[in-house]
Amino acid sequence: MTSTVPNDNLKENLGDQISNKLVSEIIRNRIKVNKKRFHANDNISDFINPGELDILQKEVASKVKDLLKSLVIDIDNDHNSQETAERVAKMYLKEVFKGRYQKRPDVTDFPNAKKLDEIYTLGPISVRSACSHHMVPIIGDCWIGIKPGDKVIGISKFSRVADWVFSRPHIQEEAVMILADEIERLCEPKGLAILVKAKHYCMCWRGVKEPNTSMINSIVRGDFRHDISLKQEFFELVKQQPNALSCY
Missing domain, CATH: 3.30.1130.10 (GTP cyclohydrolase I, C-terminal domain/NADPH-dependent 7-cyano-7-deazaguanine reductase, N-terminal domain)
Incomplete structure (x- = not known):
């Protein structure tokens, strides 16, 4: 389901945001304040400010690294896995799950x-x-x-x-x-x-x-x-x- 545009007073300064908490938390809080859903198949692009998606990608990459470590994969020395976390994060946010994070393509009737x-x-x-x-x-x-x-x-x-x-x-x-x-x-x-x-x-x-x-x-x-x-x-x-x- 497509979300509605968040209130203007919810648009914080990006630098202050990132210094205080994870950008995923900031986006999630915006959605909750507006009483909207963020289920797996919901589009949340209206709640992502310019520049935040790239920061979110870095956050996701960090979490994927933790996942790989928990799977006991040597991401430091295995040359096949050293950049896997970054690739996976980009794949999810910019490719296979882009329908969550990007606005609908322009359509003229x-x-x-x-x-x-x-x-x-x-x-x-x-x-x-x-x-x-x-x-x-x-x-x-x-x-x-x-x-x-x-x-x-x-x-x-x-x-x-x-x-x-x-x-x-x-x-x-x-x-x-x-x-x-x-x-x-x-x-x-x-x-x-x-x-x-x-x-x-x-x-x-x-x-x-x-x-x-x-x-x-x-x-x-x-x-x-x-x-x-x-x-x-x-x-x-x-x-x-x-x-x-x-x-x-």
Whole structure:
């Protein structure tokens, strides 16, 4: 869920902040004062001031070093592990979890001047996330169906928004719901359908170790929910696309 902008009086001097406490504590306190959530799949970018993300990255690197030491890995003498903490911190904050710490990509909407009302689908859109239970990858494909309303957005924006939403720790069911919420806010379609098929490495790599198992889930809203034929048309269009779900 996207947070609201914090109060101006909560913006402290950055130098004073860092000299007194960890920047993660400062960000967390801002969120709490504003009575907002900071769950694993929430976006908290509104509560991060300019320059703080780089400082947070250094803090995370320090904590990862402690983790590696507790795993009895010689980060001082093992040349493969000497810069691992810094790499991991950068990976989490700037790449795989960037959807938590960066604002949503800019999306411009346009009037539906031709009053288009035929559905269209996009996909497969590659999505990459992480299981919020074990912090290991979720990798898959997403298909989006739209019945336009009064506004439309460029088709590339769906990929950008999907990447932003999925680049957080998630369970797949919630990720699809959050993506649907964002798309509805952006273009207010008459109908929306989303289908995701993904492999969960918490199941492929560990635990039962089933590398061929995927999870498929979907969400339908608006006209797709109320019109069975429209919903069926979406799934038929998905089947015709590359990497489609032949078993769906």
